Amino acid sequence: MSDAGTTAEARTYDVVVIGAGPVGENVADRTRAAGLSTVVVESGLVGGECSYWACEPSKALLRPVLARADARGIPGLREAVAGPLDVEAVLAHRDAMSAHWDDSAQVAWLASVSVDLIRGHGRLDGPKRVTVTTPEGGTVRLTARHAVAITTGTAAAVPDLPGLAATRHWTSREATTADRAPGRLAIVGGGVVATEMATAWQALGSRVTLLVRDERLLPRMEPFAGELVADALREAGADVRLGVSVTDVKRAGGDDGEVTLFLDDGGELVADEVLFATGRAPRTGDIGLESIGLDPGQWLPVDDSGLVTDTPGGWLYAVGDVNRRALFTHQGKYQARMAGAAIAARAAGEPADERRWGRHVATADTSAVPHVVFTHPEVASVGLTTLEAQQSGRRIDVVDYDLARLAGAHQYTEGYRGTARMLVDADRGTVVGATFAGPGVAELLHSATVAIVGEVPLDRLWHAVPAFPTISEVWLRLLETYRG
Template sequence: MSGERTYDVVVVGAGSTGENVADVVVRGGLSAVLVEAELVGGECSYWACMPSKALLRGSEALSAARAVSGAAAAVTGEQDATATLARRDSFTSNWSDASQVEWVRVAGIDLVRGSARLDGEKTVVVTDADGAETRLTATHAVALCTGSEAAVPPVAGLRDVEPWTPREATSAKEVPGRLIVVGGGYVGCEMATAWSALGSTVTVLERGDRVLAGAEPVAGDAVTAALRAAGVDVRLGTAVQAARREGTEVVVTVAAGDGPAEEVRGDQVLVAAGRRARTHDIGLESVGLEGEGFLDVDDTLQVRGLPWLYGVGDVNGRALLTHMGKYQARQAAAAIVARAEGRDVDTSDWSPFVATADTHAVPSVVFTDPQVASVGMTSAKAAESGRPHRVVEYPIGSVAGASVHRDGYEGTAIAVVDTEREVLLGVTFVGYDVAELLHSAVIAVAGEVPIARLWHAVPAYPTISEVWLRLLETWRNG
């Protein structure tokens, strides 16, 4: 495919964020084209959310069964790793994007495959696998939805050992005998959980004093304890100094604090130490922007200083989560349509054209065992903000529904309360299967629901949601 074409909107990147931008603008009456160099559906569908959760689900189900007397007797074997990997493959359609391409066609969106680069105002040049170029011109807007990619820290020899990134960790075809995980964030902890349960001997190297550093401390402590109980060697305060290969082995040199250097040996090493924007080599210089780094955008996701250019999803660094990218896509697309029609774009807090949730009500779940589900501010973030607040905690295991759910349930619910306005600034749940509790907290935080009103939101008995009542009682009782 070559030549020149004109569309109302050109969307670079056909992951879930780009798909949503294109879909909303087309439903708003504009024409749109998606440009993608890899698989339509992007990171979440093939290398992140879906395959990782497929890898984790088997161990979650077994853990739940083993925690219920009577049901535990039925668990007489171990997880079938081969079957788990096959189920994971089905979640990714064996890395075929045929169904996603068909969705794009039915949605009335054009698709151009190839590597894209900006070439001046409202212009994108796409080079396909054969070197042919297609020049795309946007009448109204170009949306950059190129996402993010794994960052590899500048450690001597680390790139040379050809480490796994999260992509390889979620798509591996066999269980590594020994896996070294560099980084104790959510990816590192989830992959340590998954591969350990499938039979790998796992070592986690975290340079900080706890895993899940951005979460409430109790969350990191609970996940560390669970990983260690599962046989994972979790090393905190441990810096990676170098890496090399010796035959089939990976050798990682580490040091804990001021202690002597030592070597950790494994069959594979996973680098899960952060993300960087996919903005290099996409022609930002042609429109006067820096050639790499996260894009600086306003709350309508418009790149500052370039009213025709939008940076949506991970590429702007505001909230690197699939669901927040989709949220931003809906907001940005609505603004693009309104501006194309000559309408004023309302930028107030509750406007359908601006993104506000990605700065104060970001939900996230770490699918370890126990899970960590949170939204809004942690107690540390509230303290940093200077807002008057109080932290309320309640043991989830003390709720009747938790004892029904599993024997010996352990977990913690934490609410951060604005003491002036008496609304929730943030909520964290740490425990088994708490992910499904989270959206109630998202509504309370995003909607700034007064605690006086939440008191009348009565939880069903006996469910784990009764922890809401206990949190509010603890708040009332001071």
């Protein structure tokens, strides 16, 4: 492992990775383990968005909120958690889970697996070439013998609204790292970031207003999921407004003044902070794509091995969020394991036949992407939604079950509310989609993922006996409901 200084130098490696988030780290780990010399280029913190501004801090903020919500439904415990959360302690926990934004442990890990690190901004400079500008002003010119992997991820995408560019506002980064709860927090959006941050900051003392363009929350999931989350947010005191858009934004008195949001229904909303949670954009605007004939700022389409399909020569890979296949850290790491194996196999001249390459391609991104929304209640899904299944042209049976009917749900918390949905391919007799919404359902997700990925026939699932009394008993009830 080395850090470049101010002098210009040239180096050659088997593999060059641009981006040291979890995806880049996994690509580098796999290629280095295969005996390929590997260097990672990173302009920010090693560990990336997930470690410092997304997965880790957001879940650290949410865990106390969800634990308290569950505890308030447990006799003998609800009185002990009747008061407000200790905001200072929650934020301190968040800081610890984010390693206080210190990447030294991640840097040490790279060194432990013999992967070099160059800090600086890396840009493609033609096929298999990367030029790095270091923080000290130096230049390092890298040449890859076999592959360059782009693992730069995504950044928050904000709408092109009048006044927004001149108005200080939150994106997901500010929402997960804020050092205090704003008195009034407006959140624009109705997806995962919007609902999770609404859940967190409402519980931490903010008066939250959600402004949602769609007619429901979590529009890419089953409708019942967004309805349950919306109901819970309103019960917690949040104002959830559906079917409304923001047309203009203004902040009075500089960066510390109130922010006014002008709405398409003619109304206005005044808040202390505004979070725009309106999507993600690829971090490819300044990585030299033009030097290889690609457009800066574009998503990078790939095949199942992570190889960029728009670039000849079989040397450029795009792994993780940047390829837009599945914008989740766990899926990006999965892709990284496949891409790392593919890079090593191609470097060794291994024939790309189906028998040998089955372990080198990512297939789950199109059929079995597990996804948890850590709201109250939790939402967990994998595979197809009902709408996606209908659009696929398959013959699908939809099986719903009220989770509140389970003994395990009543043991979990009083007043349990939740729904489970299983989608069955009627011709093949296998599960192709599952969605659970309710407290504690995240732990149901892997069993559903295994059933879908393994294409386990329903006749075999009958013999996977769930323990009593647990929420996992829903599998038995779904099968019974399906069989009638």
